[in-house]
Amino acid sequence: MLTFRCILKPSVQYLSCSSALTQRIHLQNRMSTSPHPLAAVCQVTATPDVEANFSACKQLVEEARGRGAGMVFLPEGFDYIGSSREETLSLSQDLEGDTVSRYKELARRLDVWLSLGGFHERGQNWESDRRIYNSHIIINNTGDIVSVYRKAHLFDVELTDKGVSLKESAFTIPGPSLVPPVQTPIGKVGLGICYDLRFPELSIALQRQGADILTYPSAFTVATGAAHWEVLLRARAIETQCYVLAAAQVGRHHDKRSSYGHAVAVDPWGEVVGDCGGENPGLVMVEINLDKVSSTRRNMPVQQHRRDTGFYHSLEKT
Ligand SMILES: O=C(O)CNC(=O)[C@H](CS)NC(=O)CCC(=O)C(=O)O
Numbered sequence: 169m170l171t172f173r174c175i176l177k178p179s180v181q182y183l184s185c186s187s188a189l190t191q192r193i194h195l196q197n198r199m200s201t202s203p204h205p206l207a208a209v210c211q212v213t214a215t216p217d218v219e220a221n222f223s224a225c226k227q228l229v230e231e232a233r234g235r236g237a238g239m240v241f242l243p244e245g246f247d248y249i250g251s252s253r254e255e256t257l258s259l260s261q262d263l264e265g266d267t268v269s270r271y272k273e274l275a276r277r278l279d280v281w282l283s284l285g286g287f288h289e290r291g292q293n294w295e296s297d298r299r300i301y302n303s304h305i306i307i308n309n310t311g312d313i314v315s316v317y318r319k320a321h322l323f324d325v326e327l328t329d330k331g332v333s334l335k336e337s338a339f340t341i342p343g344p345s346l347v348p349p350v351q352t353p354i355g356k357v358g359l360g361i362c363y364d365l366r367f368p369e370l371s372i373a374l375q376r377q378g379a380d381i382l383t384y385p386s387a388f389t390v391a392t393g394a395a396h397w398e399v400l401l402r403a404r405a406i407e408t409q410c411y412v413l414a415a416a417q418v419g420r421h422h423d424k425r426s427s428y429g430h431a432v433a434v435d436p437w438g439e440v441v442g443d444c445g446g447e448n449p450g451l452v453m454v455e456i457n458l459d460k461v462s463s464t465r466r467n468m469p470v471q472q473h474r475r476d477t478g479f480y481h482s483l484e485k486t
Contacts, residue, residue, distance in 0.1 A: 204458075205354040207381075208232030208240045210451045211431035211444040213419040214249045218259060218267065221248055226274060228451050233278045235453055238353040243415035243431065244286025244302070244362045244387045251422040253339050260288040260300045263313065268305065276311030281352050285385015285415055286319070286361050291341050299341050304359045304385060306350050315350045317359035318343025321367055330391035336363075346370065348377050354456040355380035358410070362386040365400050365414075368407060375408040375471065380461045382410045387417035393428025398440065406438035409464045409471070411456060418449060436464040 210228045214221045225246050232240045247267050250256030261267050268287065275282050282305075289303040302319035320343045322336040349356040358374030358381065365384045374382060382404060388397050405412040411434065418429030433442040433454035442452035465471065 204455045205238045206236045207354050207413060207433070207454050207456055208235070208237035208451045209413050209431050209433050209442060209444070209454060210240065210242050210415050210449075211418045211429055212243060212246060212449045213421065213427075214243075214245050214247070214417060215421055216248055216251050216255055216259065218248050221246065222267065222270060224449065228449070229274060229278065229280065229282065232451055232453070233280050237280065237453065239281040239283065239357075240451075241283040241383060241385060241413050241415040242285060243385045243417050245288075245417055245421075246284055246385075246415075247287055249387065249417065249421040249425060250288075251424060256288065257298055257300065257339055260290050260294075262290045262294075263303075263305070263316070268307075268313070271305075272307055272311040272313070275307045275309060279309045281309050281354075282307040283357070283359075283383055283385065283413075283415070285383070286387065289316075289318070298339075300339060301343060302336070302340050302361055303343075304361050304383070306352070306357065306359070309353075315347050315359065317347045317361070319361040319364060320346070320370070321364050323363040325392075327391065330389075332389045332391050334389070346373055349374055349379040355411070355458050355461070358382045360384045362388065365404060366396075368404065371404045371408050371410075375410055379408070379410055380458055381456065382408060382412045384412065384414040385416075386414055388428040390426050390428045393430065397428055397430060398432065401432060401434050402438045402440070405434040405436060407470070409436045409461060409468075411436055411454075411461065413454070416444070418444070418446065436461045 229240045248259050284305040287303045289301045291299045304317045306315040308314050322342055324335045324337050326333050349358040356378050358379030364370055371382055401412050401414055413433050416431035417427035420426045429446040431444040432440055435441050442454045444450050444452050
């Protein structure tokens with residue numbers, strides 16, 4: 169007789185943004201029992217007010233550090249969301265500018281790593297062409313920039329029936345290349361930004377280079393977010409068997425633009441282990457257990473089962 173044993177481990181601890189008190193209690197429990205590092209995934213409502221945005225983000229980083237985070241993730245447009253092409257361009261800075269300097273100082277003072285998704289970075293020919301990159305910057309706990317990834321896929325989309333019309337390439341230069349995953353205190357972090365999430369080739373490439381964690385700091389539109397956001401994030405986690413951390417913009421930035429929110433953390437099995445909801449700024453703490461990455465990969469060796477790239481291109485030759 170065949171017997172099937174079904175082993176279900178209710179091991180996922182779900183942390184939502186809802187109650188700071190409940191979360192603190194959960195955290196005290198887990199910090200005392202868990203040997204695993206903590207990440208904080210943040211959600212903000214950036215506006216064109218650069219100063220107000222910095223102070224809101226700084227507060228979240230301080231709170232995350234207070235709760236034991238070794239690395240804090242901020243979303244695309246953490247510096248600002250402009251209300252016109254002109255405003256977006258005029259507020260941009262370079263990596264030596266005031267905004268990045270203040271975050272370097274914050275990282276050093278708090279002894280914490282930062283992922284700053286979607287910084288509006290002036291390009292090399294700014295004086296002549298007035299174009300920017302959409303840059304994801306990693307700053308270490310001594311306040312040094314250790315990696316910069318420039319968004320490769322630009323969001324040029326006209327969904328008239330859904331009221332979504334954005335042309336990122338009108339002011340942004342597509343990034344020239346992927347960057348290798350960065351070794352951090354929470355694991356090896358692979359860098360993407362927002363719309364990049366729709367291109368699984370990028371996530372696979374980062375996984376192949378050793379990523380344990382994929383990051384997609386975002387400012388998803390409300391319409392595309394409701395339809396696609398969580399499905400895409402979970403799919404990227406399931407395919408790569410990585411954690412996926414996606415900081416997000418939420419709510420109304422100005423008259424013309426709102427974002428979907430739901431900054432989330434997904435584990436390597438594809439389970440959502442934290443969600444900031446669709447209403448307010450906040451953060452979610454997530455335990456990064458790299459044993460989960462290795463056991464998921466060991467139990468279902470998808471990456472070893474993958475055929476070589478030529479195999480998937482073979483149809484093109486026929
Ligand atoms: O414009 C800025 O200042 C910051 N950049 C963004 O907000 C970018 C480009 S407009 N937004 C997205 O990529 C949304 C993608 C999205 O919503 C989807 O893929 O469905």
